[in-house]
Amino acid sequence: MDNWSDYYLALSVYEAGSHAAAGRVLGLSQPTVSRRMRALETHLGGALFERRGDVLTPTALGRSVLDHARNMQDEAAAIERAARSGNERIEGRVTVAASDGVGADWLPGALTPLLQAHPDLSVELKIGFEPANLAGGDADIALRWGQPGPQHSLLARRAAEVGSGMYASECYLERHGAPQTLDDVADHVAVGWAAPIAFQWPRTPIGDELKPRRDVMVATHPSAHLEGLRNGLGLGVTSHRLARVSPGLVRILPDFEVLLDLWLVAHGAVRRSRAQATVLDHIAEALRADREHFRHGELSRYSKASSRPC
Incomplete structure (x- = not known):
């Protein structure tokens, strides 16, 4: 088996929380996702996930596969950014809802490179523990703890542990x-x-x-x-x-x-807006880049202490 998309599929299952949810994100049927996951696990010689209640938890093999899949995803994203660089004008306001912790102390630093690169783009941060109603227009994108919330018309990925x-x-x-x-x-x-x-x-x-x-x-x-x-x-x-x-x-x-999961959630229409899609992708990439910060408390790459003063 040399199709790297099957490893990306495993990452999508983990981030979405289930085979069915990953299928909705990727435009695949749940049976197709399950069949491909079984084939991947057979090829690798072991299970990638075990279910604990309603939560899919990676096995030791699964954690290794997910780490490599994230690295492949990061490289693919870098290629895409290089191809787009300088060719798009991103403008407008995007609203992001997050809790008092991650929204107040991490998001501003993580968004800084994006906002500096796109001077016509602005982000409104809605900080609080009450979950924003994305379908009702409270926000375009949200970071949520524990569970992604109702999945109607939403895109959700488990973004950090x-x-x-x-x-x-x-x-x-x-x-x-x-x-x-x-x-x-x-x-x-x-x-x-x-x-x-x-x-x-x-x-x-x-x-x-x-x-x-x-x-x-x-x-x-x-x-x-x-x-x-x-x-x-x-x-x-x-x-x-x-x-x-x-x-x-x-x-x-x-x-x-x-361990507590942090979910990145957006309304399904987010891809229709270039500004919203850009902010969503940037936050997802920033969370991947800072996974050791969230998991083990390593210094964030967006911390003031890790960069020169303005």
């Missing part, structure tokens, strides 16, 4: 000590979340939460949550990427990790 862990400040740990096991967490206090989507505390095999005895503070905004942790109020679960830029935070119980 965001890793998180348990963190506390150095001063908190000096006063109270660090928990050595998950059971020890109950002897501490927490800086908690009160947002619709949040990283979860560890759970027992039967699903009970293993969390501190009480919340000393509850935050609805990631900045407030991080400040509570940095000021030594308690333990908290936050993303590796946000913890990295918060001086004084220490990861505890490193074997505990929670």
